[in-house]
Amino acid sequence: MNWLRRADNSGIPLLLARLILGITMVLMGWAKVGDPVAFLKLLDQYHLFPPGWYVVQNVLAVCLPWIETIAGVLLIVGLFRRGSALLFLVLLTGFTIAIIGRAMDIHQEQGIPYSQIHFDCGCGSGDVFVKVKVPENIGLWLLSWICLLSPTRRFTLDRVLFPDRRRPAEPTLDAPPTVASEPQS
């Protein structure tokens, strides 16, 4: 697995993961920011909350797109990278379970094969086939894990703004570190 560590130490896999995940989430979040009513209607289709929890649903409709957008921007620039990645990990897990649950409801109610089920999932990408959306979410979910677990701080604003003097120098490709990895603060 040394090649994997060497690749990760280069910072390139993390940079790519951050850019793909961050840009995707910014685009999806920003698409919903301007129309909270439309997002509220889409959220309501999932029946996530019991009756009487409409304030929570309203707040979610108003704030979730902003949270996605802000976390996406932070991930792109590499500030609060692990926190943003953890947030996306949790959100994507919830989104994916909700989408699968709704697809199962549609399948049971209407008898439509899973491969033919499509609806506007409220993800910000409009009407999508479940067979496309679920693998897409799993891909983003895996990218979230990379952003969360990668020990390197290369190409991040975190490294510039909060240099950790206790850390040893970043390992290079030519001279891989003798220690296992950077210590976690």
Added chain:
Amino acid sequence: MRRLLRPLLEAIVVVAVGLAVGLGANAADEQSGIALSKDHLRRAQTTRFPATTPAPSPTTSAAATPEGTVEASAGAPEATPAPADEHPDSPFTFIDHATALAIYQGDAYLYGEDIFIDARDDAHYTEGHIPGAYQLDHYRADRYLPDLLPICRSALRIVVYCNGGSCEDSQLAAEDLMLEGIDPSKILVYEAGITEWRAQGLPLEVGERSSGKYINGE
């Protein structure tokens, strides 16, 4: 555990910032902000009302033929309700396109006895609404109701519409009116909505109400 603590704290900060920005933007944006303490959707899904009688007819108007064309008539166009089993518990009468058109072309609409209400948001309303229609965006109803309620009280019939299809905004707006004391028996929901109106090539008024700017549908 310590490895997870910092990402967790960072995530909490990001969520807190997102909440603050979202709530602030919602409060500051009069155009698209929504009231957070209002149950915007539940009434349309769960509220059930006893059925009521169809809308009363005005004394002068026009009648729609089966082909959808309009003929002058001494009597009034009866509101053609949708099949009863489609809205068994609704207090409102659901009308088809021909009936909505007949009301639009009738004298009662000309004299302001019948009115149309567009239940869509500002962007869609200004893009094109039924000429002379008032606006009642259910999600920002407080902005419209003070001016609209006196007009609704004196109206004989109120036709409420939105996009049609699966759009529930017209029913939600109709419920807003009913909850404000408007007699539900004079509220008609034009189910096919602006989509059908536009598809029929009928005129649309753009911009504000009575802007004098018209376009034709498709």
